[in-house]
Amino acid sequence: xxxxxxxxxxxxxxxxxxxxxxxxxxxxxxxxxxxxxxxxxxxxxxxxxxxxxxxxxxxxxxxxxxxxxxxxxxxxxxxxxxxxxxxxxxxxxxxxxxxxxxxxxxxxxxxxxxxxxxxxxxxxxxxxxxxxxxxxxxxxxxxxxxxxxxxxxxxxxxxxxxxxxxxxxxxxxxxxxxxxxxxxxxxxxxxxxxxxxxxxxxxxxxxxxxxxxxxxxxxxxxxxxxxxxxxxxxxxxxxxxxxxxxxxxxxxxxxxxxxxxxxxxxxxxxxxxxxxxxxxxxxxxxxxxxxxx
Amino acid sequence: xxxxxxxxxxxxxxxxxxxxxxxxxxxxxxxxxxxxxxxxxxxxxxxxxxxxxxxxxxxxxxxxxxxxxxxxxxxxxxxxxxxxxxxxxxxxxxxxxxxxxxxxxxxxxxxxxxxxxxxxxxxxxxxxxxxxxxxxxxxxxxxxxxxxxxxxxxxxxxxxxxxxxxxxxxxxxxxxxxxxxxxxxxxxxxxxxxxxxxxxxxxxxxxxxxxxxxxxxxxxxxxxxxxxxxxxxxxxxxxxxxxxxxxxxxxxxxxxxxxxxxxxxxxxxxxxxxxxxxxxxxxxxxxxxxxxxxxxxxxxxxxx
Numbered sequence: 001x002x003x004x005x006x007x008x009x010x011x012x013x014x015x016x017x018x019x020x021x022x023x024x025x026x027x028x029x030x031x032x033x034x035x036x037x038x039x040x041x042x043x044x045x046x047x048x049x050x051x052x053x054x055x056x057x058x059x060x061x062x063x064x065x066x067x068x069x070x071x072x073x074x075x076x077x078x079x080x081x082x083x084x085x086x087x088x089x090x091x092x093x094x095x096x097x098x099x100x101x102x103x104x105x106x107x108x109x110x111x112x113x114x115x116x117x118x119x120x121x122x123x124x125x126x127x128x129x130x131x132x133x134x135x136x137x138x139x140x141x142x143x144x145x146x147x148x149x150x151x152x153x154x155x156x157x158x159x160x161x162x163x164x165x166x167x168x169x170x171x172x173x174x175x176x177x178x179x180x181x182x183x184x185x186x187x188x189x190x191x192x193x194x195x196x197x198x199x200x201x202x203x204x205x206x207x208x209x210x211x212x213x214x215x216x217x218x219x220x221x222x223x224x225x226x227x228x229x230x231x232x233x234x235x236x237x238x239x240x241x242x243x244x245x246x247x248x249x250x251x252x253x254x255x256x257x258x259x260x261x262x263x264x265x266x267x268x269x270x271x272x273x274x275x276x277x278x279x280x281x282x283x284x285x286x287x288x289x290x291x292x293x
Numbered sequence: 294x295x296x297x298x299x300x301x302x303x304x305x306x307x308x309x310x311x312x313x314x315x316x317x318x319x320x321x322x323x324x325x326x327x328x329x330x331x332x333x334x335x336x337x338x339x340x341x342x343x344x345x346x347x348x349x350x351x352x353x354x355x356x357x358x359x360x361x362x363x364x365x366x367x368x369x370x371x372x373x374x375x376x377x378x379x380x381x382x383x384x385x386x387x388x389x390x391x392x393x394x395x396x397x398x399x400x401x402x403x404x405x406x407x408x409x410x411x412x413x414x415x416x417x418x419x420x421x422x423x424x425x426x427x428x429x430x431x432x433x434x435x436x437x438x439x440x441x442x443x444x445x446x447x448x449x450x451x452x453x454x455x456x457x458x459x460x461x462x463x464x465x466x467x468x469x470x471x472x473x474x475x476x477x478x479x480x481x482x483x484x485x486x487x488x489x490x491x492x493x494x495x496x497x498x499x500x501x502x503x504x505x506x507x508x509x510x511x512x513x514x515x516x517x518x519x520x521x522x523x524x525x526x527x528x529x530x531x532x533x534x535x536x537x538x539x540x541x542x543x544x545x546x547x548x549x550x551x552x553x554x555x556x557x558x559x560x561x562x563x564x565x566x567x568x569x570x571x572x573x574x575x576x577x578x579x580x581x582x583x584x585x586x587x588x589x590x591x592x593x594x595x596x597x
Contacts, residue, residue: 001404001407001408001410001488002404002410004400004401004403004404004488004489004492005400005401005404005405005410005416007393007396007397007400007401008397008398008400008401008458008462009401009416011397011453011456011457011458012416012419012420012423012457012459014438014453014457015431015435015438015453015454015457016419016423016431016457016459017419018438019431019434019435019437019438020431020434022434022437022438023431023433023434023437026434026437076322076325079318079321079322080322082315082318090326091322091323091326092583093580093583094326094327094329094330095325095326095329096579096580096583096586097329097330097333097576097579097580098329098332098333099575099579100333100517100572100573100575100576100579101332101333101336101572102517103517103518103519103535104517104519104535104536104538104539104542104568104571105336105517105535105538105568105571105572107542108336108538108542108548108564108565108568109332109333109335109336109568110332111548112335112336112339112548112561112565113331113332113335117348118347118348118352118561119352120331120332120334120335120352120353121331122352152329152332156329157586157590160583160586160587161586161587161590161591163587164587164588164590164591165591168591183311184311184314184315185314199591205425206425209425209426209427209430210427212427213427213429213430215429215519215520216519216520220539220542223539223542223543224539224542224543224548224549225542225548225549226550226551227549227551236429236432236520239432239433240432240433240524243433243436244524249433249437252433253433253434253437255433256430256431256432256433256434259430260426260430263425263426263427263430264422264426266425267421267422267425267426268422270425271418271421271422271425277421277463
């Protein structure tokens, strides 16, 4: 059995556990900003003039992105759950389409959408008085522009997943609530929503952790489209620049660790505070039995 | 008796209540579906046109089927046809990743569900933690590690790192735990089956649905991956398609006003075609397996 677990165990240790320790070990190494090395790499990176800028950018982005995700996805899933015509299937297929546009392709496509000369939503843009891309692609607008890109890249997946979680509610509960006179809206908000709470927490943790690590969109906009528009805009970009432009692996590792902490806390909440991954299986029961033999 | 007759009537009335509300719900659902289709429609249509048509014609109009071929031929002018290398790299790396990730995860999930090995709980919890942490969080330490073992700019680094598949291991653990009764293993053991035979003769033949689920998630998680290969691979002949697309942004004037005119015919249709090569495979896989997505992401938490 051990041999069959070995390939995965090797990958897990080599590329999961080991890098974590290496990140910690890397922090006190000397660099230009931390010439004599030491653990003050943490405070040095936080005091870097680009750090508060990244806090402001990523914070602003998350302020749009997270509520947009949570509210739209849950509302859409609840609406889909009410509508039970055969159209539902095609609508769900349509929602998944933008999920194939992420990262580099998302930058290309959203560049085109917000470029008035070629935009498929030209008339909407001109309605809002936008006739030049310069009115849109400004550093201060990136918080919501990147939120839009990130939203469409994953919203469809989550709409389908939460719709799936709603299918899991027993029809007896729904029937009972209906007989008691619940309207469709009350049913959604008072009965269904509390019942899918743990899936909502699961989604919130993954969305938050993913948002914190935003990299590709601002990086490519900055290097490939509008040079300088998003220089060290996000934490991961700053970490990238520290490591690969300034050779400061200590600072970059310190920043990676700081960023890992909220994700780690989120992961632990989902694992230990919800029953999302509580598997009560026949093998477990069997294993207990075997142990007793 | 009376109430049983009443209930269906009442239900019907309740379902049809509030037609105005339902109208808005349906309109919104359809509106959102249309919004969802626009970006992909633009991307798929752009390479059919010439650069002038992309600007001049209606944004969602179709040019000519030859446009795609033309854009592809122009892409091949870039850097001596390096685009072909990118396509091959993307395909080869992803096949390798999907195979290694699926095989290791399926085996590990089987061992975790069928055995009583020590540290089983430690394995499961570290798997769950790795699965909930975004993979990009470890990019810098992974680079340091690969630098130490001399694998930077070697495709093997990307393949190996991407093959760590905690989500797949968890999925297969759930799958084997819930579909194969422990008694089956017990009686097979009594009949003299070795551990390997338990997997190869009992578990594996029953895991068609699981394997397709594992391959699906491994593929959609890696095909468009950018950050990690971007850090680890720096020679353009080692790039995958997403990296190549980013490279095209940087080095052609197609969408980057900062780059001056070049002799290479890479404009909007060509860039869009490169984008299609990245997005289309994922789109097809998504449309064919949307049920797998939901099933996989909710695995383990759905209790019958």
